[in-house]
Each structure stands twice: as structure tokens, then as C-alpha cells.
Amino acid sequence: MSGDLEELIIRRTFRLPAVEGPVGDGAVAARQFDAVLMSLGFKLSGELFARLSALAAGPVIDAAVRVLPIVREMVGAHVEHNVYFRDFPKNVPDTLEFWTDCVRGILDVGDVLIRPVNLLSLPAYGSYQHEYAEMVAAHDELIASAGDRVTVLHAGAVLAEEVSALYLALASSVTPLSEEDVAVLRELALHCATGPQPVSIPVREHRAILNEVRLAAGAELLVDTVTDVLRLACLLSEGDVSLRAPTRFRSFRRPVRRALLAALDAVIDENPAKLGDVGAYREPWKRLGERLHPHEYSRFICAAEVFAVARGEVRVPSFAGRVERLLADGDVAGAATVLRSAPGLLFRSLDHLLRNAFGDAEQQEVLLALDSVITEVSGRVLLSVREHLDNRGTGARRIFAYRSGRGLSIPDLRYPIEAEVLDLVRQSIDAEISRRLPVGLRIVLDPDMVEVALPLSGKGISGGFGMLPRGSIAPVTGDLLRFFVYWQERAQRTDFDLSAVLLDGEFKACGWLSYTNLTAMGGTHSGDITSAPDGASEFIDIRLDAVQAAMVLPQVNVYSGEGFEEVLESFFGYMARDAYQRGQPFEPTTVRAKSELRGAGRIALPLVFIRTVDGWRVKWLHLYLSGAPDFNRVESNHVTASALARAVVERDYLHVGYLAGLLSAGNEVTLWDGGPITEPVTFIGLARPDGLPTGSQVITPENLRDVIPA
Incomplete structure (x- = not known):
């Protein structure tokens, strides 16, 4: 262990x-x-x-x-990582020439093809025609370059201290973690149950994980809403702690039932108004009541009221219902007044309130309500609203990224909000965020970190190496880009296809690379592999100086078989190298990023490469399209894929540079020139530099959530 x-x-x-x-x-x-x-x-x-x-x-x-x-x-x-064409990226044939050679392979000399042929069933197609060792022998050794990636492993404390520190960092995160990090938190919580505990647990789903451990240890549960108890019951039943999907509740042992009911009873006893929260999850509460048997515990009178409300025996107006009725009646000022008692919800409802406010007087009521509670709103919500306002009225398409990673892009048809009003709210948020930031620090900022997006949520983001939050922008170095995908099927024949769409400045396809178009516009495809019982790889190589397009959008299509969440393993990544370096198709020192493919869709869009006046840059997407059950191809989905990519490319994300600007008011902020740092500092960069003085604080993408104020 x-x-x-x-x-x-x-x-x-x-x-x-x-x-x-x-x-x-x-x-x-x-x-x-x-x-x-x-x-x-x-x-x-x-x-x-x-x-x-x-x-x-x-x-x-x-x-x-x-x-x-x-x-x-x-x-x-x-x-x-083998390739279909042994000499890739050299000697890859023209697509028509390749198919012709495959067909000739099944004909005797003098035969005339008069019957239909399934090209995918040709014996020379879809499987490696050489051993891995033969492919390695056919390639020159990689020539090292100063631009190759070097990731430094640093000296840590003893294992117990490192585990405790990581546990506390994840548990106290002010932003929701990715599914992978949630699994890590759950594992660490088991080992840290008797050690130091976080002062606060801002994210409710994380709180449920810690409550699961506390329940097993017989410790007091950390609950202050009825929904906290519902989340814990879902987790104990191996269900969805986010409450988005229905959970089939298990039969609980008597001590567990007693603990859950006692927690419910204490919440309602302290504040009976919280019965109004039950209506939001009425059906789950009904099913949970059947498992908790509240009638067996007569002393938990307040807990019994929860289930009476869920069954409709007791009517309690929900908070959300009161607000909805006021808005339906056109009473925006009244709704804003009621929402003062729920500051986070008030800010999340801001757009709806402002665009429906009638006249200056009602707008002022909304703004006054915002100012009266802004100090009580979490930093993550404030920053999320700030980012939302930055994109209001810009003409950019709206982007919805769901927990599963699936993305949706639609036109923004909402009624506009006056620019002056938006500016006032932005200024208020900036002032409040500035008030919460530390002062008196000496901060050294890596310039490559400036355009890394603030991780306001980790949901829908796959794990991996070199990963950055959705919307982050990073420079691309080298003459060549090489994308790769690897997958290994579990139980049935599975065909993943790596493709790349070449887009112009209007996000229209001007070409693509795929198994149906092996060479195009400065790029080369390594060839199609149609099954992967022992694992398979596909590559796309692109010479950046030969690409005429404005953008390159890689994608991974599930053509047939198991999906991304069903295969034994699957990942996408990209390498950057110089043309003279040669080497094998896959060279670990040139890998810049590797992303696990674990989304719910059948088409993965990990990132997009964009040509700028300063060279090529990469912007992270972390999105999936639902796609068709089978036969997904770049030729049929490039319009939808490019529209989704456009929504992310044109959206303004809050970056580290935004916070650095606010930090500069009360701290000394300097850009790092790559040289040695001789005094303790707060270093913000893509990676911790070697030799950083003792006492320095380090912020990298791995713990970037720590810069978001509570």
C-alpha cells in the first residue's frame, strides 16, 4: 500500500x-x-x-x-508504440496508391475485380505488417535537442507527511476536483482519518467523502444542510454524490441509519427553514426514507419531518420556488431581496436578474443586493461570474461543458445587459477579490504561466501529464507537431481513429488528415489500425512551416467497438520536436502532454493549435462530442467539432495573468527570466525550478487551485 x-x-x-x-x-x-x-x-x-x-x-x-x-x-x-507504415513519417504512400496496393494483394495476376470488396477486410489492412523491433531498427536514433522536455523530480518529505499534505490540499480545495482527484481524495482519507483535518471543506461533494470516513471512525459528521446527509447516503450506496444521477440506496446497518437520522435531526432542529431544501431532491429523499426507517426512531422528530415533506404530507415552500414565483410575476427587486439570504445563489442568478430588471430603479436594487452580500460569496463563484461577464455581449457562442466531459455550443440569444452595468459589477468583484488576496509577498511569475486558465472547476477534466485547465494557452516550440493515440480493447474488437481537421480563420475546414487522407497540407498519418487486443497506436505528423491553415484541431473518433470509458486503457498526447532530430515515432523526451481519454462521448477533442503572429500556440479544450454509436469519422463531424472548438477559442477565460494584475497592488510581482532565484519567493510557474531557496512557496498547475481565494 x-x-x-x-x-x-x-x-x-x-x-x-x-x-x-x-x-x-x-x-x-x-x-x-x-x-x-x-x-x-x-x-x-x-x-x-x-x-x-x-x-x-x-x-x-x-x-x-x-x-x-x-x-x-x-x-x-x-x-x-508501433505504426502501420514502418518508416513513418517517411515513405507514407498516397491514399489512393495505398488502397490500390491493398486490393492488388488479393488478386492473382490477370484477375479482374468484378465483385464488391470490403476494404476494411483486406488482409494487408488494419493490422501491423511488421514487428515492433523491425520498426525500431528502421529509424535513426533521436538527436537530443536543448528544446526537449526536462521534468525535474524533487526531494520530498517522509511519505506520511507528503500523504497528509496532499490530503489536506485536496480536501480543502475551494474548487470541485476532477473525478480522478476525487478518487485520490477518497483513498487518502482512509489513511488520514486519525491525522490532521482541514479547517474547512468548501466543496460539498468533498465533504461527503470525509463524512464517509468519519462515519466509519465513529466521529461526528460535518453537516449543516439536509443535502449533506443525502450526499453521504449516496456515497455509502456507491451512487452519484453530485446527485445528478439517481442512486439505488443500499440497506444500511442500524448504526449507520441512526447516525444519518441524528445528523438530519440536528440540522432541522437548529434551523427548521432548511426543510425548504428537501423539495429539490424529493424523489431521492423518498427512496432514502424507505431504507432509513425513520419511524423506528421516535426521538428524531425533526428528521421525520424531512421525509414528511418529501412525501408531500407537509408543505414547505422551497427557497427556489419563492424566487421563481417573484421572477414569474416580474418582481426582480423582490427576488433580489429574497436572494440576499443566499449570497452564492444571488450571484449565480445575476445575469437573469439584470437582463430582466425594468428601469434604472430595479437595476439599482439588484446592484445594491450584490454589494450587500459580496463579502459572503465564495471566491470561486465570484471569479466564475467575472468570467461570465467578460463574455457577455461579445458575440461569442455559449459553451456548456458537462461533468462527463461532453460539450455543447449554442448561439447567445439572451437579452443584452448594458455595458456600464457590466463594468460596475466587474469592478465590485475585482475589488472584493483584491481584498482577499495576500499582501507583502515577493512573487516571481513564469511568463508561460500568464495565460494558464484559473481552474474554477476540475469536473470533466481528464487526468494526465502536462495537463492545463480548459481555456489555457501555452506556446508551441519546434518545427514538428506529432499527435498520438493509444488504446487497448477489453472484450470486443475496437477501432479508434486519430484525425486532425485543418481550419481557416473562420473555423471552416480546409482539409483534414485521417486514415482516408494519409497525406495533406504538410501532414502525414501513420496508418489505420482497426483492432487492439494487445494495444495499438496511431500518429499524425505535421510540419508547422508547411501548414497553410490557421488552426489544427486533433480529434479521436471511436469508429467501432468499446468507448473511451470501456477500453482497458486509452490516451492522447502530443510531441513537439525539431525536424533534424529524427528518432522513433514515439519519443518520451519530446512528449509535451498526455491526456487520459475517459469521457462519455464517442469523439474526443483534447486541444486545438492556433497560429498567431508570435508563432503557434495550443489551447486546451477537454471536450467530447456524443457522436454516433459507430462509424464516427472526421469527414462527417468536422462542422460540429469546429463549432465547439470555436466556442472555446473565442471565449475569454480568466487566466493567472488576471490574478497577477490584482496581486501587483499589494505585492512585488516580477516576471521570471529563467535565471537562478537566490531568495525565498512565491514562485508561480509551469514547473518548480531546481535550486529554489528554502522557504519558497511554489504554485504550479498541480496546485493552481490554491491561488483562488476562499
Whole structure:
């Protein structure tokens, strides 16, 4: 189990927990460890190298044996990446020429083709025609470049301290975590139940996870709403803690029933008005009542009222219902007044209130209500509203990204809001966020971090390596872009297809690369693999100096078989390298990002590459299209895919640069020039620099949520 925990720390913090063992001369083993890491695009920090060198060789070798498989998997180097065309990207035939050769392979000399042929069933098509070793032998060795990726592994504290620190960071996150991080939090909570606990747990779904552990330990539950109890019951039944999907409640043991009812009873006893929250989830409450048997516990009178409300035996007007009735009657000022008692909901309802306000007087009532409660609203909600207002009235399409990763883009047909009103609200939010930010810090900001989007929610974002939040923009280096996809089917024949749409400045397709178009507009496809019982890879290679398009939109289509959430493994990534470097189709030192494919749709849109006056840049999408059950192809979905990408590309996301601007009022903020840092600072960058002085605080994409004020 300690090995699993060590892997979690390495993956999420790029720190190796302290290696225990006798002192000795481990310098040679440490150098060998470092050399293998460098072949994967990693290296030991100076401090970590010194620590390992002071140990005997045995513990260093044991650490290397544990760590190397982890970093290989992080960048996708744990599998063999073969290609259909052995010499890819060289000697890839024209598409028509290739199909003709495949057909000729089934004909004897002199035969005339007079019958229909299923091209996908041709013996020369869809499976590797050579062994992996043959492909490797056909390629020159990679020439190292100064532009190759180097990810530093740093020295960590003892494992128990690292685990506790990661647990506290995840549990106290002010933004919802990704599904992967939620699973990590749940695992860590089991190990940290008796240790230090977070001062606050702002996200309700995270609170349910900790309550599950507290319940098992016999500790007091952390609940202050009836919905907290419902979420916990869903989690205990292995259901949806977000309450979006129905949960089939299990039969609970008597101590669990008693604890849940006691928690409900205490909430209602303290504030009977919270019975108004029951109506939002009336059906789940009815089903839960059948499992909790509240009639068996006569002392929990207040808890029994919850189920009476759910059954309709007691009528309690819901808070949301009161607001909806006022809005339906056109009483915007009245609705704003009522919403003062729910500050977060007031701000989330802001657009609706402002666009329906009649005249200056009613608008002023809404603005006064906002100002009266703004100090009580979470920083995440304030920033979300701020980002929303930045895109109001810009003409950009609305983008909806769901928990499953599925995306939807629609025109913005809402009634406009006066620009002056929007400016007033933005100024109020900026002032409040500034008030909550720390002061007196010396901040060093990596310029490449400026356009990284603030992670206002991790939902719908897949895990991986080098990942950035949706809407983040990063520079692209090198002459070549190479996309890759890998998948391994579980139980049935599965065909994933890697494609790329080339878009003009109006987001119209001007070409594409796929198995039906192997070479086009400066790009080359590695060839189609139609099943993957032992795993399969496809690549697209693009010479950036030969591309005439304004954008390149990679996509992964499920052509047939299992979906992204059903296969044993699937991931997408991209490499950047210079043309002279040669090398194999997959080279771990050139991998810039690797994204797990685990969305609910059948078409994945991980990111888009955009040509700018300063060169090419990448913007993260993290989106999926539902697609068809089978036979998804770039030729049939490029219009929908490009519309969804356009909604993200044209949307203004709140970036680190926005917060840096606010921070500059009370702190010393300087841009990092890449040189050494000699004094303790707060460093904000894509990765922690080696040799950062003791006492420095580090903010990287892995813990960027920490910059969002509570």
C-alpha cells in the first residue's frame, strides 16, 4: 500500500518521498538512475541527487525500480508504440496508391475485380505488417535537442507527511476536483482519518467523502444542510454524490441509519427553514426514507419531518420556488431581496436578474443586493461570474461543458445587459477579490504561466501529464507537431481513429488528415489500425512551416467497438520536436502532454493549435462530442467539432495573468527570466525550478487551485 501512496505523491507533486536506508556511497547508482530518467524526459533535482548519493546503493536501486515505471506511464512510454507504415513519417504512400496496393494483394495476376470488396477486410489492412523491433531498427536514433522536455523530480518529505499534505490540499480545495482527484481524495482519507483535518471543506461533494470516513471512525459528521446527509447516503450506496444521477440506496446497518437520522435531526432542529431544501431532491429523499426507517426512531422528530415533506404530507415552500414565483410575476427587486439570504445563489442568478430588471430603479436594487452580500460569496463563484461577464455581449457562442466531459455550443440569444452595468459589477468583484488576496509577498511569475486558465472547476477534466485547465494557452516550440493515440480493447474488437481537421480563420475546414487522407497540407498519418487486443497506436505528423491553415484541431473518433470509458486503457498526447532530430515515432523526451481519454462521448477533442503572429500556440479544450454509436469519422463531424472548438477559442477565460494584475497592488510581482532565484519567493510557474531557496512557496498547475481565494 505504501507503494501506491508513493506513486500518488510522485504523479501529483513531482516529489519523491524520502528514501529510507543505510548511509553509504550511492553516487554511482544515483547517476545511473538519473541517466535512465533523462531518457524519459525527467531528471533528479540537485537536492534529490545529493540525498540519494548519501545512501547505500541498494536503497537507491530499489527507489529507481519503483519510480521508473511510474514516470514511464506518466508520459505514455510504458507501452510499445508501433505504426502501420514502418518508416513513418517517411515513405507514407498516397491514399489512393495505398488502397490500390491493398486490393492488388488479393488478386492473382490477370484477375479482374468484378465483385464488391470490403476494404476494411483486406488482409494487408488494419493490422501491423511488421514487428515492433523491425520498426525500431528502421529509424535513426533521436538527436537530443536543448528544446526537449526536462521534468525535474524533487526531494520530498517522509511519505506520511507528503500523504497528509496532499490530503489536506485536496480536501480543502475551494474548487470541485476532477473525478480522478476525487478518487485520490477518497483513498487518502482512509489513511488520514486519525491525522490532521482541514479547517474547512468548501466543496460539498468533498465533504461527503470525509463524512464517509468519519462515519466509519465513529466521529461526528460535518453537516449543516439536509443535502449533506443525502450526499453521504449516496456515497455509502456507491451512487452519484453530485446527485445528478439517481442512486439505488443500499440497506444500511442500524448504526449507520441512526447516525444519518441524528445528523438530519440536528440540522432541522437548529434551523427548521432548511426543510425548504428537501423539495429539490424529493424523489431521492423518498427512496432514502424507505431504507432509513425513520419511524423506528421516535426521538428524531425533526428528521421525520424531512421525509414528511418529501412525501408531500407537509408543505414547505422551497427557497427556489419563492424566487421563481417573484421572477414569474416580474418582481426582480423582490427576488433580489429574497436572494440576499443566499449570497452564492444571488450571484449565480445575476445575469437573469439584470437582463430582466425594468428601469434604472430595479437595476439599482439588484446592484445594491450584490454589494450587500459580496463579502459572503465564495471566491470561486465570484471569479466564475467575472468570467461570465467578460463574455457577455461579445458575440461569442455559449459553451456548456458537462461533468462527463461532453460539450455543447449554442448561439447567445439572451437579452443584452448594458455595458456600464457590466463594468460596475466587474469592478465590485475585482475589488472584493483584491481584498482577499495576500499582501507583502515577493512573487516571481513564469511568463508561460500568464495565460494558464484559473481552474474554477476540475469536473470533466481528464487526468494526465502536462495537463492545463480548459481555456489555457501555452506556446508551441519546434518545427514538428506529432499527435498520438493509444488504446487497448477489453472484450470486443475496437477501432479508434486519430484525425486532425485543418481550419481557416473562420473555423471552416480546409482539409483534414485521417486514415482516408494519409497525406495533406504538410501532414502525414501513420496508418489505420482497426483492432487492439494487445494495444495499438496511431500518429499524425505535421510540419508547422508547411501548414497553410490557421488552426489544427486533433480529434479521436471511436469508429467501432468499446468507448473511451470501456477500453482497458486509452490516451492522447502530443510531441513537439525539431525536424533534424529524427528518432522513433514515439519519443518520451519530446512528449509535451498526455491526456487520459475517459469521457462519455464517442469523439474526443483534447486541444486545438492556433497560429498567431508570435508563432503557434495550443489551447486546451477537454471536450467530447456524443457522436454516433459507430462509424464516427472526421469527414462527417468536422462542422460540429469546429463549432465547439470555436466556442472555446473565442471565449475569454480568466487566466493567472488576471490574478497577477490584482496581486501587483499589494505585492512585488516580477516576471521570471529563467535565471537562478537566490531568495525565498512565491514562485508561480509551469514547473518548480531546481535550486529554489528554502522557504519558497511554489504554485504550479498541480496546485493552481490554491491561488483562488476562499
